[in-house]
Amino acid sequence: MECASCDAGIDHCHGTLVVHPEGGFAECTDPACADGDRVRHGLIVDCQALGTGCGCAAAPGKPLLRRAS
Template sequence: MECAFCTSGIDHCHGTLIVHPDGGFTECADPGCADPDRIRHGLIIDCHTVDGGCECTLPAERETVLRQAS
């Protein structure tokens, strides 16, 4: 099985683009990705769905838990 974008010569990335809530900061899970532009990625997820969570969402989650415990 071959990637249709690869065989067509279309610029793309096979990695997953991770979008953070703070100003739309993005990063790709593929360390070799040269351009974290949305148009180049077929799979785009929000950072809070990353297994183990994301550091940028942890303070807000911790504050909610602490508030519920009081």
């Protein structure tokens, strides 16, 4: 299966953007993603929707996922 956005040369990410209400930051599940802009991500979820839960509620400012910079 081919990605239509890749074929069209559209800047996008194949990862999922996880949005954290605490601190207002977002991070991507794709370690190669360097831009957390919502426009680049087709999949966006709130961290509270993660089945494993999120560490931001227990430890503000400490991200659950790693994001490439």
